[in-house]
Amino acid sequence: MTGELTTPVPTRWVGPLHLSGDVAGEVEVPLATYESPLWPSVGRGARLSRLVPDGIRVSVVDERMTRSTLFIAPTAAAAVAAGRDLEDRIEELGAVVQDRSRHARLIEIDTEVVGHLLFVRFALTTGDASGHNMVTLAAEGLMDHILRGHPELAYGSISGNYCSDKKATAVNGILGRGRSVVAEIEVPAGLVVEQLRSSADRIVALNTRKNLVGSTIAGALRSANAHYANMLLAVYLATGQDAANIVEGSQGITYAERRGEGDLLFSCTLPNLIVGTVGNGKDLPFVEEALERMGCRDAGAPGSGARRLAGIVAATVLCGELSLLAAQTNQGELMASHLVMERRSATQS
Structure with missing residues (x-):
């Protein structure tokens, strides 16, 4: 500067x-x-x-703000199994979010599997904030929690572009952002x-x-x-x-x-x-x-x-x-x- x-x-x-x-x-x-x-x-x-x-x-x-995280699984089958498990545990993962934020609330999880890559799109309400930083902070906590519960997965990225932030995509209109x-x-x-x-x-x-x-x-x-x-x-x-x-x-x-x-x-x-x-x-x-x-x-x-x-x-x-x-x-x-x-x-x- x-x-x-x-x-x-x-x-x-x-x-x-x-x-x-x-x-x-x-x-x-x-x-x-x-x-x-x-x-x-x-x-x-x-x-x-x-x-x-x-x-x-x-x-x-x-209204919602989203952040998609990227996990790397050993196989496509492992990625699919992990994704299904996460979608079934939204209440547990919601509690992880509330422990890290006074305002963010997890309302939806969507997953996509490409080869052995697992994309997990978290949707949260963020009060009066636009929520960019709030959902990233929540996603960090969620990734840590998920990696501890799924040792077969490895960290890929805090943002996997399935969010999708500042890009013209179809997913935002379909799932909301x-x-x-x-x-x-x-x-x-x-x-x-x-x-x-x-x-x-x-x-x-x-x-x-x-x-x-x-x-x-x-x-x-x-x-x-x-x-x-x-x-x-x-x-x-x-x-x-x-x-x-x-x-x-x-x-x-x-x-x-x-x-x-x-x-x-x-x-x-x-x-x-x-x-x-x-x-x-x-x-x-x-x-x-x-x-x-x-x-x-x-x-x-x-x-x-x-x-x-x-x-x-x-x-x-x-x-x-x-x-x-x-x-x-x-x-x-x-x-x-x-x-x-x-x-x-x-x-x-």
């Missing part, structure tokens, strides 16, 4: 967003980004949420025209052709969206998250459906949101201020602060995603907006 960079990333508060469901009320969101058009784009989605009675409905589906959240909004036909300058039919068609078909031919992995990563990075930087987790966080699916006489049902499903309100980076003054202002500090029972933050993040993603797709239904609008907004920012600076 030769010094610290103190140049801040440009940050603005956007909103408020009107939320209901598992996260309710009106909340402003900080976005740290060099892409200045992101602020008014998310702002348009936030404005729309305030014009709809239920706003953006948030559903928190699941982080907070799984769905944000949805139902927009009356008149507001789609007035606020988005589009229609439900055009947005649904674009979502199918661009996000679903386009992502498929590109080889996307459990992902069909326009730009989740933009909103995720902006919120992550402003709230002290590990920004590298946007790799798996941006794996999500945008869904759009026409209802009634032209109303638009629009949702964003984000199964791998890794966020926390305590831990590394959360004691920085600007992060403390942001989390406090968003109502994510002292939000209630352990885990409720991070759960609220995950819901807010998902709703923010929806705002930016809907705004961008609506713009792309109109030829020339996206580029024209960028030119106007970025030139204005350059002039102001």
